[in-house]
Amino acid sequence: MKKQIISGVQPSGILTLGNYLGALRNWVKIQDEEEYECKFFVADLHSITVSQNPENLRNNIKSIVMQYIASGIDPEKNTIFIQSHVHEHSELAWLLNNYTYIGELNRMTQFKDKSKKQENVKVGLFDYPVLMAADILLYDADYVPVGEDQRQHLEITRDIAQRFNSTYNKEIFKIPEALITKSTARIMSLQDPTKKMSKSDENKDGFISLLDPREVIEKKVKRAVTDSENVIKYSDEKPGIKNLINIYSAVTDKNIEEIEKEFEGVGYGKFKQAVAGAIADTLEPIQAKYNELALPENNEYIENICRKGAEVAQKIAKEKLKEVQEAIGFITK
Ligand code: ATP
Ligand code: LTN
Numbered sequence: 287m288k289k290q291i292i293s294g295v296q297p298s299g300i301l302t303l304g305n306y307l308g309a310l311r312n313w314v315k316i317q318d319e320e321e322y323e324c325k326f327f328v329a330d331l332h333s334i335t336v337s338q339n340p341e342n343l344r345n346n347i348k349s350i351v352m353q354y355i356a357s358g359i360d361p362e363k364n365t366i367f368i369q370s371h372v373h374e375h376s377e378l379a380w381l382l383n384n385y386t387y388i389g390e391l392n393r394m395t396q397f398k399d400k401s402k403k404q405e406n407v408k409v410g411l412f413d414y415p416v417l418m419a420a421d422i423l424l425y426d427a428d429y430v431p432v433g434e435d436q437r438q439h440l441e442i443t444r445d446i447a448q449r450f451n452s453t454y455n456k457e458i459f460k461i462p463e464a465l466i467t468k469s470t471a472r473i474m475s476l477q478d479p480t481k482k483m484s485k486s487d488e489n490k491d492g493f494i495s496l497l498d499p500r501e502v503i504e505k506k507v508k509r510a511v512t513d514s515e516n517v518i519k520y521s522d523e524k525p526g527i528k529n530l531i532n533i534y535s536a537v538t539d540k541n542i543e544e545i546e547k548e549f550e551g552v553g554y555g556k557f558k559q560a561v562a563g564a565i566a567d568t569l570e571p572i573q574a575k576y577n578e579l580a581l582p583e584n585n586e587y588i589e590n591i592c593r594k595g596a597e598v599a600q601k602i603a604k605e606k607l608k609e610v611q612e613a614i615g616f617i618t619k
Contacts, residue, residue, distance in 0.1 A: 290460075291322050292427040294329040294369065297346035298336070301353050303494040303565065304473035304483035306572075307536045308433030312467050314358035316431060325365040325425060325599060326354055331375060332418070335411040336400065336486070349580075351588055353496055356576035367595030369421065374603035378420035379413070381610055385450050386416050390442055396435065419443040424603040426460040434471035435482055440464035454613040470536050476510040479525035497573055500566040507562035508555075518549035518557050527554075534561045537568040 293313060295305055316322050328350045333343065347368060355361060369375055391397065394415055401407040418439050422430055423446075430440055440462065447459035475481045475492040483493045491506050498506070512526035520531050520542045531545055540548070549557045579588065611618050 288323040289321055289428040290426055291316055291324040291429050291431065291465075292327070292422055292425050293325075293431050294327040294332075294421060295350060296329045296333040297343065297350045298333045298338070299346065299485035300349065300495045300497050301357075302473075302483050302485045302496070303533065303569075304433070305485065306357060306496055307470040307473055307533070308467070309431060310354070310357045310359070311470070311536075312431045312465070316465075317360060317363050322429075324363070325367070325595075326359055327366070327421070327595075327599070328368045329421070330368055330370045332369070332414060335408060335414050336404070348588060351592060352576055352579040353572075355579060355588075355591075356572045357496070358572075361591045361595075365595045365598045366591050367599045368592050371592065371596035372424075372600045372603050374424055374600065374607045375417065375420050378424055378603075378607055378610060379417040381614065382416050382419055382423075382446055382450070383413065385453065386419075386442075386446055390445065391415060394438055394442070396439070415439045415442045416446070419446045422462050423447055423459045424606045425599070426606070427462045428460065429465040430462050431465040431467075433473075433482075434466055437464050437466065450610075450613075456613060458609055458613055469532065473533060474525065474529040476506055476526075476529075479511060479529045494565060494569075496569060497576065498569070499573075500562075500570075503566045503569070504559070504562040507558045507565070510558065512554055516553045518546055518552065518554075520546060530558070530561050534564055537564045 291313075293309060295301065295309065301310065313324065313326060317324050328347050330343070330347050333346075351366060351368070354366060359366065391412055397412055397414065400411055404411065419442065422440075422443050430436075432440070444461050447461050451457055451459055473483045475483045475487060475489075476494070477489050477492040481492075485493060485495070487493055491509055494503055494506055507530070510526060510530060512530070513524050515524065518527060518531070520528055522528065531542060534540070534545055535542060549560070578584070608618050
């Protein structure tokens with residue numbers, strides 16, 4: 287039996303370099319390992335926990351699927367689907383709500399951060415981690431490859447699963463584990479290196495998008511907030527430079543010492559040019575593939591992938607949901 291992997295990204299915009307290095311790139315690595323079976327979905331149900339324009343949302347959902355494939359996710363090897371196409375996600379989330387405490391949801395830092403930005407805080411935003419637990423538990427996932435910001439959501443998923451299992455004294459749910467790659471777990475904003483890089487940041491200079499052209503990448507990196515020391519040194523006291531070194535290391539596969547040596551005696555200007563160039567080189571092939579997938583004649587190809595993916599996912603999800611309903615005491619059809 288292969289180890290089961292599941293992960294997703296919200297279609298709240300174009301993926302950032304943070305999403306790519308923290309999540310997508312690890313998915314691509316995992317898909318090549320024989321012992322894993324992977325499912326990657328577009329978390330559209332999650333994205334409406336903050337307001338979305340319908341036209342943009344529609345475009346973003348398809349665009350995320352294309353960005354997955356352009357980043358190297360092979361649709362032949364993996365199941366790719368759109369979350370709302372498998373209604374069992376919403377249904378299990380409702381059931382799990384009854385095994386989740388308000389107190390534990392209140393502790394979620396993502397909720398605390400995002401609710402500050404909503405005038406009337408939505409129930410959906412509060413309930414987000416329960417839907418995420420449903421996404422994971424439906425598929426008996428062993429591992430969930432995500433960035434550091436999702437660790438807390440994985441912990442609550444484990445708690446909910448354990449609570450459910452012990453309520454019915456039966457191993458209905460597998461207890462999943464987060465899979466987080468330390469060096470790229472938290473890529474920081476270029477404008478505020480104490481904050482994570484995020485695709486919904488209203489300051490566009492804070493993030494590099496997967497589809498940014500080379501000139502834009504150069505401009506954003508040049509503007510990146512650093513200190514005034516002008517020395518390329520990896521240190522917690524220099525969060526801006528530390529972040530750029532982390533990014534450079536991730537896109538070139540060089541280690542920190544090598545990088546410090548490479549830029550010894552060189553100022554921030556030269557270093558930033560090198561970082562921007564290395565990022566652009568990494569993103570170039572992804573952008574070329576994306577542009578090809580975005581051609582109208584490939585629309586059907588993308589739709590077929592999603593349709594087939596939803597079928598595969600739903601077969602599994604349906605069975606798990608039934609098991610849950612029976613454990614609770616519902617009469618199933
Ligand atoms: P939003 O701004 O809409 O909240 P986001 O950019 O934070 O979105 P998500 O869709 O929430 O992105 O995250 C998708 C995946 O990317 C998750 O696995 C998440 O942990 C990871 N991720 C997001 N931002 C970063 C980051 N700055 N560094 C590393 N990983 C990240
Ligand atoms: N909350 C995640 C997206 C997400 C997810 C999931 C990730 C929704 N459901 C299940 C892994 C497994 C985020 O990145 N914000």
